[in-house]
Structures are given as structure tokens and as C-alpha cells.
Amino acid sequence: MVLLRDILTDVPLVRLSGTADVPVEEITADSRQVKPGTLFFAIRGLHADGHQFISQAVESGAVAVVCEDMPLQPSPHITYVQVSDSALACGLMASHFYGDPSKHMQVVGVTGTNGKTTVVTLLYQLFSRLGFRAGLISTVQNMIVDKTEPATHTTPDAILLHRLLARMHQQGCTHVFMEASSHAIHQKRIAGVHYTGGIFTNITHDHLDYHKTFENYLKAKKSFFDQLPASAFALTNIDDRNGKVMVQNTRAKIVTYALRKKADFKARIIENHLTGLQLEIDQQLVHTRLIGAFNAYNLLAAYAAARLLGQEKQEVLRILSDLKGAEGRFDYLISPNQHIIAIVDYAHTPDALKNVLQTILGFKQSSQRIITVIGCGGDRDRSKRPEMALIATHFSDQVIFTSDNPRSEDPQAIIEEMKNGLSASMLAKTLSIVDRKEAIRTACMLAQSNDIVLIAGKGHEKYQEIKGVKYPFDDKEVVKEMFALLGK
Template identity: 40%
Template structure:
């Protein structure tokens, strides 16, 4: 693609001598640059792409986008200065891959908790009713036999546009994707055309990045202010109601749902024979749903997915059938197949609200003790640590406080931050820094009818310590310790 055509979304012009340069690829990591590539220098939290411009050129880059003032020592190459290279990368990537979101029906799900579950529920509803659907998020990018592991819930715009192009070329009709606050704030979704948006909730998380809940809210609102055909908002909680009242409603159909108010009312929640039954009322009609998923919080995730399915023209009776056969999401209230008189559950809960939801759901059906193993991630919001300690102490019969992903922090210091919260309760607990040892200790404690919750990492199969990701598959650790085989998937 000609350089001038590629940067047209950046409102920049080039001298004739540069405008016709043929660009064969784009990179923002100098290690990934190739011959005739355009390098976009992004300033990150740890590395600054401006320091790797020479390395990118050595690898074959023939043009550079930058936002800092530089001395151009490569006068034979175009150096193009923009106000924000991240947003420029989004526009350039979209152009390079031919605006793939315009060829798809992209539905974005944002919120603190429930994004992954909601995306998978909606993907399954669409697929079970004959609509080819891909998914992008915490568990990676998946469509048919395409499976791409992702470092971020919402990948960088270059990778995201590549994935959308790939899915479109493979015949996808829909892509349901998680939209993280980091992804929004860093401009990764700026140039994606979203058909619909779903807001799950907003609770404390990521305050290491956003600093305040108000700033966190405003970032989420920025996504939901984008033009869309419909916007679906969970009204349970103050932030949902505020979001519903404040977001841009121009040319968008607004659908709020909750137990007490909204266009859609959730009612008649019943637990029966290991199933949850509930009703949704809208347009003066009432519809019944039944699911084998665990936890009332999943009713809200399901409702968002159901309503999006309805907006996409799926017959309500087909949705009822699809919901009844839905299976859980990996690492979300996932029972490890131990075939014992106790239960071991793995869940991704790593926020105060998420942990409270999971523990409340498990406690309801627990005939023995509820034993909770948890920690908190390093280099992340420190304010939530004692809060999670208190929640775990209040809702558990016994706690094991351990490491999560300590990253660059001292794991014992993280546990020290958790302890004041757990000490404010009467629960008995132990601290074991090594997470594998902690898991094995918890298994050794189990008696008949106990439930052992291993919280915080869910689907993750690694543990991040001092910049190194070590293999850490909790399901495998449990089954190996019990001498049981890992089942085929």
C-alpha cells in the first residue's frame, strides 16, 4: 500500500518523493519489523519505541511514525510526527487491513467482571442458531480452527485489526469481543465499527492505572459513547444506572435490564435440581430460561447475551434452547474432575466484587466447609487487597492466603497487604507464599462435602514472577497431586 494512502487517517501529507513509497507491513515492535515496513514508535509503560527506531530501520523499516521530537539521522526516509502514535497506529492498521470491522457484526462487551462469560455465552447462542461467530478476549482469539493466544484482553490495534481481517476472510459473520478499559484508553478500538455494546458492571479494579473510580468510569463511558445500533446496560448497581443515563443515545437503541427497573425485568429466580430458572419480561411478554451454570451473577451475564441475541434477530425460542445447553467457560466456576466426595473449583475471580460473587454462589450449595485459596496480583491496584481479604474471611470457613501473579513485587509484601482485611474477620487462615504448596495443602485438608475454591488465576497456565512466566496449570497441578489423569478436551 502507498504510504500516503496508508496515513490518510492521520491527517498528514508527504512530499511527492515519499508519498508513493510502497509499504508491505506495519510494526510497533522493532523485533517484528521486516523489509519495507512502516514502524510506529509507541511509548509504553516499560519500553519506549522511540528508542528502537534505529533497530527497526536496521530490520528493514523504510518509514517511521513518531510523537516525540527527534533528530532525523535518516534523511532518505520519511519521519512523520503525529500527536498520538497509539491512535495513529489504530487508524493506519484499520486502513492497511481494509477496515475489516465493516465486513463483520462486531459486538463489544465491557465492564469489570463478566466480560469473558458474556462473550462466550453470546458466541454460543449465535453459533447454536447457525451464525458463524468468532470471539476475542482473555482466553484468546478463536474462530473455527483459528486460535491465537493474546497477551492482552483487548490486543494492540495492529494485532486486533489483523485478527478481524483473518476472521472476515474465513467467513465469520460475527465477532464478540471483550473491550477492556486499557484497550479503550490506549486507542486500540478507536477505528472498529461496533454494531452493539454490552455493559456488565463497574467495581473496583485497575486503580493502579486509572487512579480513581471516576476516571475508570469515564474510560468505560468513552467506549459506550461510540455510535452503535444498540447498547445493553446492566442496571444493577449505581454505575450501571449512571451509564444508562449519561451515554450517547443518538441513533442507538437503549436496553437497560435489572430486577427492579429497565426495559427488561429479571424475576422469579429459582434454584431447582442443580439448575437456575429465571424469567425475563419485556414488551408486555414473559419468557422463561433455565441454565446449569452456577451463581446468580451468571444470570446477569446471560441476560446481556440473550438481549444481544434478540437484537441480532435470533428467535427467542431458539435462544431458550441455546441457553439451556450452554456450558461453562474455562476457568470460570470450573469444577476440576476429581471424582471425590468433595469439590475443587477454579475461578478467575481477582476483584472484590468477583470474589464475593463466586463465594456467595458456592456457599449457597455447600454442605461442608468452604475453603478459599486466593492472593492478589503484583504491580496492580493495592487498595483492593485488604478488601478481598475481608470478603474471603467473611464468606469462607477457612482461607489460604498465597501468591497470585506477583510480577515484580515481593509476594510476601502482597500477602502483608491482604492480612489486615482477613484479620478483621473471625476466619481461621494460613499464609503459604508458594502457590503450588498452598494448593496441595488445601487438598490435604479436604473432607466429605467440602468445596475448595482456587481463586484468582482461572484459565491462566502460567505464573508471572520477576519478569518470567513460569508454567502453572492449576487443573494439572490438582490432578497430578491426586494421581488422576487429565481428561481429553
Template identity: 45%
Template sequence: MTFNELIKLCKPLDVSGPEPEKLGPLTQDSREVGEDSVFIAVKGFEVDGHMFIENAISKGASVVICEDSYYSDEDVCIIEVADTRSLVGPLAQAFEGYPARELKIIGITGTNGKTTVATLTWQLLMEMGGARPSLLGTVAKRIDDKVLDSLLTTADPIELARDMRSMVDANSTHLVMEVSSHAIDQKRTAGFDFSVGAFTNLSHDHLDYHESWQEYAKTKKKLFDGLNEDAWAVINQDDEQGKFMALDCPAQIIDFSFKKPITYDCKVISNSSEGLKLEIEGVEFESPLVGTFNAYNVAEAIFICKALGYEFTTIARALANAKGAAGRLERVESEHPEKQPTVLVDYAHTPDALENVLSTLSDLKTEKQKLHVIFGCGGDRDKTKRPKMAEVAEKFADIITVTSDNPRSEDPEEIIDQIVLGFNADTEVSRISVRKEAIEHAIAQADEHTMILIAGKGHETYQEIKGKRHDFDDRKVALEALKKRNHNSKTGEVA
């Protein structure tokens, strides 16, 4: 990257100060600034990067890119632009040598199912051959044979560009990524094009950020409005927002439905605890995933691969080995499962997602089984969904325990107070605010005819309390509780 190339990309309103002798790495975090760094000040949702310009200069930044006349310095090049947020993505790609141009990028958006669809798509591409896919999402980053922790559903543009460079250097040909509404609104995906955009569904979530349902939907639609004519859009038309997402979309569209005749109509042939069997265009697809909501996730992944040029018969052969994402209806099994309750962990943290999972388990349980749900709600997030979660739990579960999720800065007891407002007065509910105790108590009291769903955190390996992340994994806590229960049953001890 030369200084002239930088100026050309920035299209500045004004440039002051000396031309730098050297351009170091691009960063929007002043804590990462080093000698000759290019610091771009971005107005964030909570923090304005312009507040840290002096700090960046003191640490050695050779160029500062900012908005308006925030700063001037005789010793540092100051580039003033109209909108730094729109610029950071294209700049990040340029600094890394435009790695996105060497990848087919598949972006998956929606409220629920993003992680499952992305993981299934990645697994299918791995299984079918002809591609070397990487994966970016909520659970993990997968670059070649490396698995890295993922802190955000969609990373910031600079991290994205660096990840893409690592993928290209590892000979990846495809990138499958989840795209959150926050990322779209904050233009984290600016600077590169998607080969395929996929829409799963839209339900109650993130209204603390978007303020209204309409704004939430409009934000999701921006992904499809931004596709080019050579790209594909895969749209679930059984969701009421499907038509809106497809409206005026310039890409080639694959519509699918399980309820009505459309471009591709899908059928569920069977849905049991053993998995799903679907039929599309006369081809049968078998998946180990269960539940109607997963039928949509499986179909979405199938059609993404179809858009990429794979035949249905090839996809069908690969699907049996695609297991989906960790922490999505993941069963926790001890070494001695006899006379133990069935324990499942799922990421469901919205009313719609919880209903999908609970309704599935309610249909699959035997006559003797009782369904026990353990759930909470995250702090510092949309409070209006809290009583709605209670209504869903009450509708499907036989036994209910309300606990904490990631309380963040809020008091866990106050969050639970707001959840329980959604229950009928005569509904029996246990409230145990310490999540570990809630899980242990439920498993200790259960018998072999109990199915326990631990909802809300899924794959997460931490619990966020008062600004700190503490090691916590629902699956590990549940497994230890099952082991203890099994030990107590053999020794005759009472848990």
C-alpha cells in the same frame, strides 16, 4: 496501500525524506521490523516507541511515523503527526483492507463477567445458526475452527486488524470481543465501529492504572459514547454505573434489570447447583451456570443476541447448550469422586468478583459442608484491593488459605502481609506462599464435606514470577492432588 493513501490517512504535520518504493507491513514493535516496514512510534504506558526509531531504520524500515520533530533521516521517509496512538488503529485497518467493515462487532466491557458474557454470546451464535462468529478475549482467540492463546484481554490495534483479516478470510460474519479499560484508554479499538456495546458492571479494579474510580468509569463510558446511531448498547441497570454508561449514548439502548421495572425486567425463577432458570418477557430461559452473578451474565448474552435480531424463543432453545467460559466456577473432578472434596476453580481476582463467587457457593453448600477458599493477589497491580479481598474471604468462608497469585516482580510474602491486614485479629488464616503447596495441602486435609474454591487464576496456565511465566494450571495441580488423595485413602497412607 499506496504512499498517497498513507499520507491521506496520516494527515501529517510534516513529511521529509524520500518517497518509499515499497510499503511493507505496519508495526509498532521495532523487533518486528523488516525490509520496507512502516514503523509507527507510539508512546506507551511504560515504554516510548520513539526511543526505537534508529533501531527500526537500521533493520530496514522504509517509513517512520512519529510525533513532533523526533527524528530526520535523508534516506528514510519521516512522517510527523500530532498523535500516533490515535492513528495506529485506522492505519492497521487500512493495511489489512478494512476487515472490520465486513464483520458485526460486539464489544463487552465491565469489571467482571466480560469473559463469561463473551463466551456465552459466541456459543449462542454458534448454536442458533445464521452467523459464523469468532471470539477474542481473555481465555482464547477462536477464529473459525482454530483456537489460539490470548495474551491480553484486548490485543493491540495491529494484531486486532490481522486477526479480523483472518476471520473475514475464514468467512466469519460476527466478532465477539472483550474490551478492557486499558484498551479503551490506549485507543486499541480505534479504527472500527461496534454493532453492539455491552456493559456488565463496575467494581474495584485497575486503580493502579486509572488512579481514581471516576477516571475508571469515564474510560469505560468512552465505548458507549463512541457507538453510532445504528448500533445497540446493552446496559445492566442494576449496577450503579449503568445510568452513567447510558447517558448521552447515541446508540439504541436495551436496559435490563432484575430489581426494578425497566425496558426489560428479568426474574430469577430458580437458582440451584443444577443451574439457573430465568424469565424475560414471559419466556423461560434455562442455563447450566449457577449463581446470581451469572444470572446477569446470562441475561446480558441474551440481550446481545436480541440486539442482533434473534427472537427470545430461539435464544432460549440454544441457551441450554451454552456452558460458559473455562475457569469460571469450573469443577475439578477425579475419576473416583466418592469421598472426595468438591473442588472448584474460578478467575475471581477482585473483591467484587470474589464476593459474587463465595456468596453463591455459601448459599449452595449443604449444612454439613465447609467452604475453604484459597486466594492471593497479583503483584505490580492495585494494592488497595488486597485487604479488601481478605474481608470478603472472612465474610463467607469457613476455612481460609492465603497464597501467591502472579507475584510478578513483588515478593509473595510481602503481598500476603498486605492481604492479611484485612482480617480480624482472631480470624484463623493459613498462609502458604507457594501456590502448588497451598492447593495440595488443602485437598489433602479436606474430607468429602469440604467445598474448596481456588480463586484468582481460573483458566490461566502459567504463573508469572520475576518476569518469567512458568507453567502452572490450578486445575491440573488440583486434579493431581485429588488423585494422590484418592490413592492414599486406598493404601491407608497419610498425605
């Protein structure tokens, strides 16, 4: 329990109605979770406005309310904290409520379209191997030292985030590596987090269903670096055309990494095979288990961040050589008899799909065919659907269009949108199979000895969302099942 006064530090107030000395036992932005002693945040969201639930929160025992607009009939027994931005206030106050945990740890945020999960996972594994107690906040999972917790969002809401950081601090974590999604940045879900550093991976076409324009999407990512303190580092990929734009207004120390351009941290690909990458990093040869040019950037970002966090070069490179990537990122299996290679990857943006297919082309033999299984998510950015289909058909010998997470949309309609704009010759090498399991089965049956089957879009996900229901589904498990049948 804390006093309201104690968690109002640094919060820009419009006005305070009532006493700031009221004791606060819990905080929430969900009126259904309010109980006596709770501070309620009225936040305007995408689908609901928390201001509509202030009276319900008060009836349930809220002792104070943070809001942008005062109620027409405020309760005389309640303290109202009027602010210009409830979401921002929520992040700042949640941090204070949980004891400002991020101030006591070195927290590094990673943002960008692709690579976020892999970079934070590499850093978490690296620092754990270096002997530190580390925390991970990612799309795939959250980790508190060696304890796994399920992840429901790339970045949790502000209250859950600071609560999670507090638990990490309580468990002795010294370093935390977290993804910072564009949604979370825009919605102020990371407000109140004290970052030691930020990393920019790249930015390409994604989330325009939410941000509407690429410019808005870029601004959301850039605002993460705009808010970093002068004490932090801003590590940016300057091979990306927006790498310098991201950090042009930051107060943080700007540090660059690249494969092609001159940079503070530099790497070069020596060899790229299915067995892994051989890189030259800072003039040192290192063999890694990860595959593809995109992973060369991810490895370099992790290496540079570790060096900026004070770790020794040789030890970092030694451990990096033995690390594996995040689940569902270029996961591959080989059938025992036909030696068919199946690759499961989360690629769900045009750029990510292109990266994966170009990586496969880089090591495939002329006799091997590429069969790609691909879909697009429902209720998401529709403009990328034909682009995804075009990339898949351009780089593959055979393409099977199928369901991803159709959500509320008709999966067949999504497939038809994907096929829009494909030429007759491209359409001739495609199949449409709505049932994802059947699509994967068909791809495995079509594959001949040593062919490569890419199953893209869902990666680590263990479900398929259809009409508001999440059904159990795991691409990798389906592949294992099909390979077992082929082996009989």
C-alpha cells in the same frame, strides 16, 4: 502492499514530510520487526517511547514513520507523518492496511470489570450453534470459527487486532465477539474497529495500579461507549449504579438490561443450584448450566445482544440453556469418594470474589464448610489486597492465603499486605502457605465429606509468573491430582 496515501484516510495530520505515494509492505510499532518496506509507528508506551527508536527503524529499512514529534535530523529519503496521537493513528491506519475488516462483519465489544469473558464466550458459542461463522477475542483464547489461537492479552495491540480481524473476515466470519479492556481502550488499541454494538457488564474496584483513581477507570470504560457510532447499540446493565453513566454521552441506541430494575430486557432468578440456574427471561422459563446471580446477568446480556443482532427469541433461549461458561469461571469438580466440591474461579477482584462466595452460600447446606484458597497478583493494584482478604475470611470457614502470580514481588510480603486489617478472630481461621500447590493440597486435606473448596484468582491460567518466568501451573489439574490421591 498499499500506498501510504491509501491508509491515511480519516487520520488527523499535523503535517506530512515527504511523499504519500510511498508503497507500504508491512506495518509495526516494534522497531525490531522493521524490514525494508515497513511503516513504523513511534508510540509512547508505559515502559518505552517509540520515538527513541525511529533512527533504528530507518536504518532497518522503514520507508515511512508515523510520529508525534519530528526527529531533529529527519532523513531526506523517508516520509514522516506527524500526528497528535500516534496510538490513535496506528489503529486507524492498521484497519485501512488490512482492508477495514470490521466494516464487513458485525463486531460486538464487551467491557466492564467482571463478566466480559463469559459474555463473549456465550455469544460466540450461541452464534456458532445458530449456524454462523463466528470469531472470539477473549482473555482465555481467540477463536476463528473452530480454530483456537492462544490469547496473550485481553485485547491485542491495534496492529495484531486488525490483522486478527482480517483473518476472521477471510475465513468467512460474519460475527465477532471481543472483550474491550480498560487498558486497551485507554491505550487506543481498539481504535479503527467499527462496532455494531457494545455491552457494559458492571464496574467495580480494579486496575487502580494503572488508572490511579476509580474515576479514571470509569472514564476509560465510558469512552468506549462515547466512541460508538449512531448505527450501533449500547447495551447497559442498569442494575449497576454506573450503568446509565456509561451511556450518557453515546450516540448509539441505548438499550438496558436488568434483574432488579425496569429494563428493556429483564430476567428473574427462579432457582440457583450447583446444577445450574432456572431463570425467567422475557417472561419465558429457561434452565441453564451456569451458576450464580452474576451469571444470570451474563446470560441476560448475551440473550439481549443476540436479539439486538436480529435473532429469534425461542431459538436463542433454547441454545442458551445448553451452553457452558468460559473456562476457569466457576469450574467445579467433585471427588469420587468424599464428595468434596472444588470450585476453580478466576475471581481476582473484590466484587468477583464476593459474587462467587455469595453464590456458594446460596446453595451450601448448613453441614458444609467453605475453604477458600486465595492470593493477589504482584505488581498490580495493591489497595484491593486487604479487601480481598476481608471478603474471603468473612464468607469462608477457613482461608488459606497463598501466591497468585507474584511477578517481581515477594509472595510472602503480598500475603502480609492481604492480612493487614483482619481482626484476631478472622486471622484465627487463616493459614499462610506461599507455595500454591501446597496450599491447594492442604485445602483438599482439610476438607471433610461434602465440604466446598474454592480456589480463586487464576481460573483458566496455565502458568504461574514468578520473577519474570512463567512456570506451568493449572489449578484444576492440581485439584484432579489431589482428588486422585484422596481416592486411594
